[in-house]
Amino acid sequence: MANHSERAVVVLAAGAGTRMKSDRQKTLHEIGGRSLLSHSLHAAAGVHPTYLVAVVGHQRDQVSPEVEHIAEQMQVEIRQAIQEEQNGTGHAVQIGLTAIPEFNGTVVVTNGDVPLLTAETIEALVDKHEREAAAVTVLSLEFENPTGYGRIIRDQTGDVREIVEEKDANDEQRKVKEVNSGVFAFDGAVLRDALTRITSDNAQGELYITDVLGIARGDGKKVAAFLAPDARELAGVNDRVQLAEAGKELNRRLVERAMRDGATVIDPATTWIGVDVEIGRDVIIHPNTQLWGSTVIGDGAVIGPDTTLTDMEVGARAKVVRTQGELGVIGEEASVGPFTYIRPGTELGARGKLGGFVESKNAKIGEGSKVPHLTYIGDATVGVESNIGASSVFANYDGVKKHHTTIGDYCRTGSDTMFVAPVTVGDGAYTGAGTVVTQDVPAGALAIKEGRQRNIEGWVEENRPGTDAAEAAKQAREK
Numbered sequence: 366m367a368n369h370s371e372r373a374v375v376v377l378a379a380g381a382g383t384r385m386k387s388d389r390q391k392t393l394h395e396i397g398g399r400s401l402l403s404h405s406l407h408a409a410a411g412v413h414p415t416y417l418v419a420v421v422g423h424q425r426d427q428v429s430p431e432v433e434h435i436a437e438q439m440q441v442e443i444r445q446a447i448q449e450e451q452n453g454t455g456h457a458v459q460i461g462l463t464a465i466p467e468f469n470g471t472v473v474v475t476n477g478d479v480p481l482l483t484a485e486t487i488e489a490l491v492d493k494h495e496r497e498a499a500a501v502t503v504l505s506l507e508f509e510n511p512t513g514y515g516r517i518i519r520d521q522t523g524d525v526r527e528i529v530e531e532k533d534a535n536d537e538q539r540k541v542k543e544v545n546s547g548v549f550a551f552d553g554a555v556l557r558d559a560l561t562r563i564t565s566d567n568a569q570g571e572l573y574i575t576d577v578l579g580i581a582r583g584d585g586k587k588v589a590a591f592l593a594p595d596a597r598e599l600a601g602v603n604d605r606v607q608l609a610e611a612g613k614e615l616n617r618r619l620v621e622r623a624m625r626d627g628a629t630v631i632d633p634a635t636t637w638i639g640v641d642v643e644i645g646r647d648v649i650i651h652p653n654t655q656l657w658g659s660t661v662i663g664d665g666a667v668i669g670p671d672t673t674l675t676d677m678e679v680g681a682r683a684k685v686v687r688t689q690g691e692l693g694v695i696g697e698e699a700s701v702g703p704f705t706y707i708r709p710g711t712e713l714g715a716r717g718k719l720g721g722f723v724e725s726k727n728a729k730i731g732e733g734s735k736v737p738h739l740t741y742i743g744d745a746t747v748g749v750e751s752n753i754g755a756s757s758v759f760a761n762y763d764g765v766k767k768h769h770t771t772i773g774d775y776c777r778t779g780s781d782t783m784f785v786a787p788v789t790v791g792d793g794a795y796t797g798a799g800t801v802v803t804q805d806v807p808a809g810a811l812a813i814k815e816g817r818q819r820n821i822e823g824w825v826e827e828n829r830p831g832t833d834a835a836e837a838a839k840q841a842r843e844k
């Protein structure tokens with residue numbers, strides 16, 4: 366009898382994935398901002414196994430570090446087993462079991478390329494398997510077109526007898542529409558024993574995990590199938606077309622989750638949300654918006670259209686229109702866009718504004734301060750309730766090093782001011798339009814550039830005779 370408290374999950378990810386036609390190992394391709402392998406390991410970890418094993422092999426110089434990274438992120442131990450040569454799924458599981466001590470609990474086998482499989486479905490499989498005290502339970506699927514999959518063969522009474530691979534199947538067996546998803550729950554002892562008895566006497570000359578079912582059944586043990594409630598969850602990714610399909614299905618779920626949690630998504634089809642994104646209540650998301658990484662959107666915020674935010678924090682009731690942003694913070698009730706580029710280290714205070722054609726980087730902008738038009742603000746600190754005039758540039762780079770600009774509270778700097786860093790503008794100070802600020806401006810002062818404007822009368826008629834401008838000037842003079 367299985368010890369129900371002990372579980373192991375073995376995730377197979379040693380295959381080559383040749384149909385991806387990629388230099389990157391198949392399971393390292395991403396959907397929803399996470400690698401396929403990460404999705405699989407998250408689902409596996411979700412059933413809280415005593416042991417979690419990843420079987421790696423092909424391109425493991427890429428895969429192993431990703432497994433370590435995922436383990437660190439999830440704060441769980443993931444053991445790695447190395448399958449040097451890919452001799453089949455049965456061989457992969459044999460290798461996987463070498464990474465854990467002999468135990469008789471339930472061993473779940475799953476694949477690194479089924480990113481939509483949820484912990485709930487694995488849990489339901491294990492639950493049925495343990496409740497029925499089965500030796501093996503396979504998670505099965507029903508497909509109108511079962512081509513390529515192993516077929517679930519049942520006897521006259523409907524009990525599962527064996528799994529036959531497409532390449533080994535006869536015409537009658539090929540007609541069966543119930544197929545093997547590649548996910549199983551095994552009794553640990555039965556699995557260990559059967560794995561010593563599988564052979565590569567089949568069409569592909571490989572060791573098949575699927576043969577364990579026939580062996581267990583032959584020993585008089587109970588073999589069962591659990592039909593997956595939603596076949597879409599088991600969609601495997603073998604090529605780029607399936608990668609896009611899986612990505613779309615995952616996104617459909619994530620957008621739906623956001624809507625069920627109280628966000629309005631105007632156009633689910635053009636809205637993309639990563640798995641780790643958090644979206645508050647009464648948020649409105651306009652079309653063509655992408656939210657990635659650890660982005661958090663506060664209650665009542667309005668995002669988009671045409672906005673991409675990665676690892677951004679957006680405060681409650683803020684408005685962000687046609688914006689690209691990464692690793693920045695937008696305060697409550699702040700306003701951003703349209704056509705705004707927020708780079709890492711930007712912190713816009715509550716009620717602040719970053720307007721059209723503004724680029725910001727490493728800039729802390731205080732509450733109620735505004736950078737409304739056509740400005741580059743980099744390596745800067747701006748106090749509260751200040752206004753930066755249109756078309757200003759924080760000239761932070763001297764060609765070798767970056768320098769910082771500090772602007773005080775309640776400042777009004779003129780249009781086209783150049784702040785040549787390092788420079789400090791005191792509280793309540795003003796600058797005139799077009800000023801190149803190279804020295805500190807004391808609190809309350811007006812900084813203006815030297816040199817008064819000179820008008821050379823009649824210059825156009827004299828120097829540009831015959832032009833429309835000269836003609837207009839002549840008519841104005843004769844009025």
Ligand code: UD1
Pocket residue numbers: 377378379380381420448450451452453454455456457476477478513514515516528530544545546547572573574575601
């Ligand atoms: C397998 C099943 C088939 C099932 C299908 C579901 C077998 C014999 N067949 O077929 O019944 O319908 O999955 O998708 O199990 N892997 C390794 N090492 C190996 C071989 C494979 O780690 O030596 C891994 C692969 O990376 C992959 C998984 O095992 O994640 C499945 O292998 P794959 O070659 O895709 O098996 P299929 O032929 O699709």
Ligand code: MG
Pocket residue numbers: 601603
């Ligand atoms: Mg496959």
